[in-house]
Amino acid sequence: MERFMQLGQDVALLLGAYWKQYLSGLGNTLALAIIATVIGCVIGLACGILNTIPCSPHDPMPKRVLLRLVRILVRIYVEVFRGTPMVLQSVFIYYGLPYFSNNTMRFDNIWTAAILIVSINTGAYMAESVRGGILSIDPGQTEGAKAIGMTHVQTMLHVILPQAFRNILPQIGNNFIINIKDTSVMFIIGFTELFAAHRYITGVNLMYFPSAAIEMIAYLTMTLIASALLRLLEKVLDGSDNYELVQTDSLTMTAGTYNHPAKGSPFDERSKEQRERVEQELKFGRNRGDR
Numbered sequence: 107m108e109r110f111m112q113l114g115q116d117v118a119l120l121l122g123a124y125w126k127q128y129l130s131g132l133g134n135t136l137a138l139a140i141i142a143t144v145i146g147c148v149i150g151l152a153c154g155i156l157n158t159i160p161c162s163p164h165d166p167m168p169k170r171v172l173l174r175l176v177r178i179l180v181r182i183y184v185e186v187f188r189g190t191p192m193v194l195q196s197v198f199i200y201y202g203l204p205y206f207s208n209n210t211m212r213f214d215n216i217w218t219a220a221i222l223i224v225s226i227n228t229g230a231y232m233a234e235s236v237r238g239g240i241l242s243i244d245p246g247q248t249e250g251a252k253a254i255g256m257t258h259v260q261t262m263l264h265v266i267l268p269q270a271f272r273n274i275l276p277q278i279g280n281n282f283i284i285n286i287k288d289t290s291v292m293f294i295i296g297f298t299e300l301f302a303a304h305r306y307i308t309g310v311n312l313m314y315f316p317s318a319a320i321e322m323i324a325y326l327t328m329t330l331i332a333s334a335l336l337r338l339l340e341k342v343l344d345g346s347d348n349y350e351l352v353q354t355d356s357l358t359m360t361a362g363t364y365n366h367p368a369k370g371s372p373f374d375e376r377s378k379e380q381r382e383r384v385e386q387e388l389k390f391g392r393n394r395g396d397r
Contacts, residue, residue: 116316124307131303132324138217138292138299139285142224146285147278149225150232153180155262157233158240180233187230193291196223200295220297224289228281235277239270272343279336283329300324 121128157180161173187195200219204212213219243266251261290301298306304321308314 113316113319116313117320120307120311120313120316120320124303127303127307128300128320128324131298131300132328134297135286135289135299136328138220138224138289138297139282142221142228142289143278143282143285145221145225146228146281147232149229150234150236153184153229153233154236154240156180157237160258183226184230184233187227188234191291192223192227192288193294195227196291196294199223216295216297219295220289220292223292223295224285227288228285231281232274232278235274235281236270239274239277240266242273243269272340275336275340275343279332282336283332286328286332287325 156173156176159173161170163170196219199222200213240262247265247269248261251265256264289297289299292299293302293305296302300321304317308317
């Protein structure tokens, strides 16, 4: 118990002295994760769509060759960036470009380098998620869209992608949460995020574990809030569990099949008109025209 009390005192001491550094690192972490996730989703969307463009033996040869080449390049990109750690990707991109270009190609802005690295890593994962989301849609919907004259682009925009987006939304959330944590490797290129702030503070006062406790609580808080917001977004996109049929459709009302909740139809025994007609027939008999 005494050790926990000591830990609380050390944490309070660190927060009192370095709260600005922690807060700045937390803000940089969130900004980098959000921007990189959005850009990565765009990259993954483009790669996923390119991988699902239909191609048949009856298509022109240039189209088939171009699509084949594009899919090979996308596959290489996906396998390389999914199969290597982000920390090594950071080293190769940030330090490799100046090395191979004799310093003619280098990053003068650390934010640009960090966003590029995290974005292309996220895009590699999202490419397969988007491809799987598109393929998960029933092919009959694509055939139905073509049957009413929609082009492939119109079908993707108005039929397939809205449903695919809902299917891959959990994966987008997973990638965002992963990016919140994986931005910690950006210290390797000098980007000052939350983990880099921790390294700086512990280098000054050597209070490693109390500072690590602060880091853990901060990362856990960010991921829990992100998870809650994503679940709320999923619930909003799912809509209501109960759906009511349209009660004011002019076509059904004129077709004689519409039942008003209170009045019914002219041929319904519950309607006022039908009851009055039956009463008249019982009292005076049917008219000749009704027989």
